[in-house]
Amino acid sequence: MSDIAPRPGLLRRLAVNKRNLAASGAGVAVVVIAVAAAAVSLADASAEPDPAGVAAAVPPSAVVSAPGSPSASPSASPSASASASPSAAVSKPAPVAPEPVVPRTGWIAVDSAAWKAQVDAYRALSFEPAPASVGNLPEFRADCEYSHSLPDDPIVAPGLPGASHMHSFFGNEGVDAGTVADDLVRFTATTCEPKQDHSSYWVPTLYDAATNKAAEPTGFRVYYRSLMSDSAKQLPMPNGLRMIAGDAKKKVPTPRGATGQFYCAYWEPGHDADGVARSTNGNWPICEKQAYLHFILQFPDCWDGKHLDSPNHKDHVAYGWNNACPASHPVKIPAITFDIQYGVQGSQAGYYLASDKDVRSSSSMHGDAFVMWDVDTMNKRTKNCVEQRRTCDNYGYLK
Known part of the structure; x- marks a missing residue:
C-alpha cells in the first residue's frame, strides 16, 4: 500500500487556528470562531427523523460571527484595557484555541x-x-x-x-x-x-x-x-x-x-x-x-x-x-x-x-x-x- 500523505484538512485547520491566535491578543477572534464552529454541530447520529420537529442544523452558508452574542464580545472595553496596570496585563490568561468541531453522522x-x-x-x-x-x-x-x-x-x-x-x-x-x-x-x-x-x-x-x-x-x-x-x-x-x-x-x-x-x-x-x-x-x-x-x-x-x-x-x-x-x-x-x-x-x-x-x-x-x-x-x-x-x-x- 502506498504511503499515506499528510492530512491537508488537519494541517489547514491548525494553520487557521495559529493565525487566529496571532491576530487576537484578547482572544476575541478565537471565541468568535468557537461560536461559529458550535453553530454547525450536526444532529446526533442516534436521532430518528422527525418531520414535524427535527432540530435544524445551521449550514455553513449561514454561519457568521454573532456581533450581538455575549460570547462574541470582548470581556473588557478598549479604555479599560488601556488603563490596566502592567502587572494585570501580565497575569491575564493566554487565549485558548477553540475545540475542533466533532463531525457527526445520522439524520x-x-x-x-x-x-x-x-x-x-x-x-x-x-x-x-x-x-x-x-x-x-x-x-x-x-x-x-x-x-x-x-x-x-x-x-x-x-x-x-x-x-x-x-x-x-x-x-x-x-x-x-x-x-x-x-x-x-x-x-x-x-x-x-x-x-x-x-x-x-x-x-x-x-x-x-x-x-x-x-x-x-x-x-x-x-x-x-x-x-x-x-x-x-x-x-x-x-x-x-x-x-x-x-x-x-x-x-x-x-x-x-x-x-x-x-x-x-x-x-x-x-x-x-x-x-x-x-x-x-x-x-x-x-x-x-x-x-x-x-x-x-x-x-x-x-x-x-x-x-x-x-x-x-x-x-x-x-x-x-x-x-x-x-x-x-x-x-x-x-x-x-x-x-x-x-x-x-x-x-x-x-x-x-x-x-x-x-x-x-x-x-x-x-x-x-x-x-x-x-x-x-x-x-x-x-x-x-x-x-x-x-x-x-x-x-x-x-x-
Missing part, C-alpha cells in the same frame, strides 16, 4: 431558513437569454483534477482518520476524515473548474494488480443534470448535502456485459466499449490502443427536502421514476454524475479497487459527494441550464 436536518432563502432567490431569477447555437442537454458541469489520497471518509467515518479503505479525492483540497461543511466554505482551494464549486468528491482508489501501484484518474468530470424529460418544479441543490452512489460492500464478478463494470471510451463507429479482450479473471476490459478505462457513476435526482444526510447516506435521497420524484422525496434536484477516466488501457493482470482486494472486480465501485457551491452560482446554473434545458459547460452556456 442531519437542513437549516429550513437558509434553504427557504435559497429557494426564494432561485425562484426570483429569470432565464438568461441563450444563444441559438446552445444545445438542449439540461446540464452544467465541473471538471476536476486528482487532489490527494487518504484512508479517510468524512461521510461514512467522520472524525476517524485511517478508518476507511484508500480513497482518491477531487475538488476541495482541504478534505480529510475531520472535514465538516464549514471547512468546505473556509478551505476554498480546489482542483475543480469553476472555482465556485467548493465541493469534495471521492472514489475508492484503483490499483494495478500486477504492481499494486495506484492508477489515479486522469480525468474527472462531474455533471449536474436532469434525468427527466421535463424540468418542471426543478430546484437547485442545497449546500452541505451528502450522499453516496454505489455499494462498497458488493463483491461479485463483472464479466463482459455485466452492469457496474469499467468500459473502454473511444468515440468512433465500431468501437467496442467492453474492450477487445478481458483480464485473466474476466473482470476488467482490455482496450484497443486509442481507448482508456472509464467509469460512469449516477447519483439520485430527488431529495426529501428535510435532511442533508441519513444513517446509510442514501435514505434522504432517491432516484426519480417515470419522469417524477416519489412523494417521499418530492424535491427535484440536479442529478450528479461522475464521468471518470483512468490513464490505463487494461492488462491481463487487471486491477482492483481499494474496496475489494479479494474478488478484484469493479462491483464495489462507489462515489461520495459532499456538496458546497457558491449559492448564487448554483442557482444560476440550475435555472439557466437545467430548468431551461440548455447545455452548459463549466462557466455557462456551451456555445
Whole structure:
C-alpha cells in the first residue's frame, strides 16, 4: 500500500487556528470562531427523523460571527484595557484555541431558513437569454483534477482518520476524515473548474494488480443534470448535502456485459466499449490502443427536502421514476454524475479497487459527494441550464 500523505484538512485547520491566535491578543477572534464552529454541530447520529420537529442544523452558508452574542464580545472595553496596570496585563490568561468541531453522522436536518432563502432567490431569477447555437442537454458541469489520497471518509467515518479503505479525492483540497461543511466554505482551494464549486468528491482508489501501484484518474468530470424529460418544479441543490452512489460492500464478478463494470471510451463507429479482450479473471476490459478505462457513476435526482444526510447516506435521497420524484422525496434536484477516466488501457493482470482486494472486480465501485457551491452560482446554473434545458459547460452556456 502506498504511503499515506499528510492530512491537508488537519494541517489547514491548525494553520487557521495559529493565525487566529496571532491576530487576537484578547482572544476575541478565537471565541468568535468557537461560536461559529458550535453553530454547525450536526444532529446526533442516534436521532430518528422527525418531520414535524427535527432540530435544524445551521449550514455553513449561514454561519457568521454573532456581533450581538455575549460570547462574541470582548470581556473588557478598549479604555479599560488601556488603563490596566502592567502587572494585570501580565497575569491575564493566554487565549485558548477553540475545540475542533466533532463531525457527526445520522439524520442531519437542513437549516429550513437558509434553504427557504435559497429557494426564494432561485425562484426570483429569470432565464438568461441563450444563444441559438446552445444545445438542449439540461446540464452544467465541473471538471476536476486528482487532489490527494487518504484512508479517510468524512461521510461514512467522520472524525476517524485511517478508518476507511484508500480513497482518491477531487475538488476541495482541504478534505480529510475531520472535514465538516464549514471547512468546505473556509478551505476554498480546489482542483475543480469553476472555482465556485467548493465541493469534495471521492472514489475508492484503483490499483494495478500486477504492481499494486495506484492508477489515479486522469480525468474527472462531474455533471449536474436532469434525468427527466421535463424540468418542471426543478430546484437547485442545497449546500452541505451528502450522499453516496454505489455499494462498497458488493463483491461479485463483472464479466463482459455485466452492469457496474469499467468500459473502454473511444468515440468512433465500431468501437467496442467492453474492450477487445478481458483480464485473466474476466473482470476488467482490455482496450484497443486509442481507448482508456472509464467509469460512469449516477447519483439520485430527488431529495426529501428535510435532511442533508441519513444513517446509510442514501435514505434522504432517491432516484426519480417515470419522469417524477416519489412523494417521499418530492424535491427535484440536479442529478450528479461522475464521468471518470483512468490513464490505463487494461492488462491481463487487471486491477482492483481499494474496496475489494479479494474478488478484484469493479462491483464495489462507489462515489461520495459532499456538496458546497457558491449559492448564487448554483442557482444560476440550475435555472439557466437545467430548468431551461440548455447545455452548459463549466462557466455557462456551451456555445
